[in-house]
Amino acid sequence: FLTAHCTGWPDYERHLRVQDPAALAAAAGVAPEAITALTDAYLKSRRAVFAWAMGLTHHLHGADNIRAIANLALLRGNVGRPGCGLLPL
Numbered sequence: 001f002l003t004a005h006c007t008g009w010p011d012y013e014r015h016l017r018v019q020d021p022a023a024l025a026a027a028a029g030v031a032p033e034a035i036t037a038l039t040d041a042y043l044k045s046r047r048a049v050f051a052w053a054m055g056l057t058h059h060l061h062g063a064d065n066i067r068a069i070a071n072l073a074l075l076r077g078n079v080g081r082p083g084c085g086l087l088p089l
Contacts, residue, residue: 001077012071047083048076057088 002009025032078084
């Protein structure tokens with residue numbers, strides 16, 4: 001999917017690999033265990049729909065928030081398949 005439909009993903013992967021999960025969790029105010037549980041559930045799923053409301057887009061980092069969601073969906077092939085996609089409300 002990535003090779004056929006996405007560009008720049010090797011650079012994005014390198015960017016993600018240098019991130020500190022503990023620092024990201026602290027900055028988000030979320031327990032690292034909660035992030036791990038969500039990650040595990042997402043990795044086990046075959047399909048996912050990302051839905052969000054205006055709060056996420058109107059946030060100080062709204063464009064970055066949506067870009068991150070879209071990139072994650074693209075990285076997992078959760079765009080353009082039945083039962084998958086992006087759903088801004």
